[in-house]
Amino acid sequence: MFSRFLLAAFTVLLVFSCKEKEDPTPIQPAMYFPPLTGSEWETTDPQKLGWNTAKIPELKTLLASNGTRAFIILHNGRIVMEEYFGQRLSGGQPFDQNALWYWASAGKTLTATLAGIAKHEGKLDVTKPSATYLGAGWTSLSPAQESKITVWHQLTMTSGLDDGVADPFDTRPAALVFKAEPGTRWAYHNAPYTLLDKVIEGATGQNFATYFDAKLASKIGMTGSWQKVDFNNVYFSNARSMARFGLMVSANGSWNREQIIQDKEFLQSMINTSQNINESYGYLWWLNGKSTFMVPGLQTRFPGSPTPNAPDDMYCGMGKDGQYVCVVPSKNLVIVRMGSSPDQSLVPFMFLDDIWGVLTNIIP
Numbered sequence: 001m002f003s004r005f006l007l008a009a010f011t012v013l014l015v016f017s018c019k020e021k022e023d024p025t026p027i028q029p030a031m032y033f034p035p036l037t038g039s040e041w042e043t044t045d046p047q048k049l050g051w052n053t054a055k056i057p058e059l060k061t062l063l064a065s066n067g068t069r070a071f072i073i074l075h076n077g078r079i080v081m082e083e084y085f086g087q088r089l090s091g092g093q094p095f096d097q098n099a100l101w102y103w104a105s106a107g108k109t110l111t112a113t114l115a116g117i118a119k120h121e122g123k124l125d126v127t128k129p130s131a132t133y134l135g136a137g138w139t140s141l142s143p144a145q146e147s148k149i150t151v152w153h154q155l156t157m158t159s160g161l162d163d164g165v166a167d168p169f170d171t172r173p174a175a176l177v178f179k180a181e182p183g184t185r186w187a188y189h190n191a192p193y194t195l196l197d198k199v200i201e202g203a204t205g206q207n208f209a210t211y212f213d214a215k216l217a218s219k220i221g222m223t224g225s226w227q228k229v230d231f232n233n234v235y236f237s238n239a240r241s242m243a244r245f246g247l248m249v250s251a252n253g254s255w256n257r258e259q260i261i262q263d264k265e266f267l268q269s270m271i272n273t274s275q276n277i278n279e280s281y282g283y284l285w286w287l288n289g290k291s292t293f294m295v296p297g298l299q300t301r302f303p304g305s306p307t308p309n310a311p312d313d314m315y316c317g318m319g320k321d322g323q324y325v326c327v328v329p330s331k332n333l334v335i336v337r338m339g340s341s342p343d344q345s346l347v348p349f350m351f352l353d354d355i356w357g358v359l360t361n362i363i364p
Contacts, residue, residue, distance in 0.1 A: 032077035033256040036221035044078040052362050059358045067340035069095045070239035074334040100236045101338040104319025107235040108284035111196050116266040117215045124203035126151040133202030139176035153182045154192045155283040156274040163189035169231045186277035188296035220244045220255045246325045246334035271315045288314040296346040306349040309356035322348045
């Protein structure tokens with residue numbers, strides 16, 4: 001009798017075991033990080049992800065017809081799509097994975113990240129007046145007015161300085177004039193942003209590019225350089241370097257078990273609404289899925305999301321001429337686009353929305 005009981009129990013266990021094998025719970029593959037050097041990078045088949053590959057040619061046509069040079073999609077760090085179009089900036093050579101291109105304002109996200117690293121090291125306090133690191137007289141404001149502008153205001157585009165001056169890129173004191181009390185007005189003003197580089201230099205005592213390479217670029221295998229273009233400090237790199245940066249941020253600020261952004265509170269502030277004026281702006285990152293958004297040059301709050309076709313949890317670095325590095329946590333995606341202008345806007349939301357209009361028919 002006892003042996004029959006054991007046999008019955010074994011049979012029940014075997015049935016349940018087989019059931020689990022027949023209908024396993026889907027397991028997401030672990031996050032992948034490519035080696036720091038070389039061209040090795042794991043790929044994954046979009047068909048195995050359940051993507052509608054029949055629509056991919058439509059996406060490629062859209063990209064090619066709008067001046068795209070490079071386009072990459074990562075899923076859990078692995079390359080699903082990597083496409084190159086057209087020629088390099090000079091020399092007439094085909095654009096490929098080694099070609100360098102400018103990030104434009106998508107590079108603002110690099111500066112924000114570096115500020116977070118300097119903050120964690122105890123070298124930068126974002127709540128302190130910017131004059132602490134830039135020195136007094138960095139604007140044309142009175143000392144009392146100037147002392148109210150903090151590094152946080154620069155990170156959130158709420159300095160109160162007038163973006164309607166003749167050249168809003170001009171970082172000289174004469175071009176930095178009072179418009180409103182800091183924190184009461186959001187405006188996409190490049191000059192106060194550009195001066196964050198000097199803030200970081202003043203806080204760390206190091207050259208901005210040197211600090212960037214040591215604390216960020218070398219840690220995740222980015223290859224590129226900062227170049228002075230008029231008043232701007234512009235980052236140039238290949239598309240894979242941009243993808244590496246997006247991957248690091250998507251992995252909660254880590255790279256292959258090394259924590260690059262150690263201040264998790266800063267990271268969350270960076271990629272979430274930073275102030276109550278423009279809900280769709282963090283620390284120099286654009287956010288999707290909010291109830292309103294603002295655009296450069298206007299003081300209007302528009303209803304809805306800047307890219308309604310995209311997932312609500314997407315956040316992006318976006319720059320002139322359609323430079324994008326976007327992270328979509330809900331789909332484990334990083335999307336990169338480099339290229340020439342699809343339109344004339346400083347932040348081309350519409351073309352990114354067009355891309356997502358096609359991607360929604362590809363990605364489940």
